[in-house]
Amino acid sequence: MDEKITSENLKKLLSSKLELLRKNSAQTIEAAADSLDIDLSEYYRILKGRRLPQLPTLLRINQKYGISMDWWFSELDDMEDKPQGTGKITGIRQKAIELELLSTFHKLDVNLQKTVLETLKTFTKQINQVN
Numbered sequence: 414m415d416e417k418i419t420s421e422n423l424k425k426l427l428s429s430k431l432e433l434l435r436k437n438s439a440q441t442i443e444a445a446a447d448s449l450d451i452d453l454s455e456y457y458r459i460l461k462g463r464r465l466p467q468l469p470t471l472l473r474i475n476q477k478y479g480i481s482m483d484w485w486f487s488e489l490d491d492m493e494d495k496p497q498g499t500g501k502i503t504g505i506r507q508k509a510i511e512l513e514l515l516s517t518f519h520k521l522d523v524n525l526q527k528t529v530l531e532t533l534k535t536f537t538k539q540i541n542q543v544n
Contacts, residue, residue, distance in 0.1 A: 428462035
């Protein structure tokens with residue numbers, strides 16, 4: 414592994430994932446902290462990468478968002494398996510991209526959603542013809 418796992422690395426990793434969960438749930442920081450029964454200042458420090466969450470806090474977050482403990486740390490495995498900067502999208506990063514795309518898609522009005530779906534179907538057919 415090129416990069417050591419440090420407390421700072423973990424804080425950044427967990428805070429970015431927590432922010433992704435919060436944004437995809439379309440909650441304010443206050444509402445997210447309240448729904449998790451976490452003190453707002455504590456939630457904010459975790460969210461901003463200033464503090465690592467305690468295990469009971471992670472478990473509450475997992476339960477609320479339906480994720481496993483592996484989700485938080487699978488990127489660390491990817492760091493060990495692949496050299497940095499290969500241009501490949503890691504599993505967790507891929508999941509984050511998919512969640513962001515899905516969240517954006519659901520914000521579109523129904524007619525635009527239909528247009529996007531038809532465009533994707535056409536695009537998929539063209540790719541399958543080339544392959």
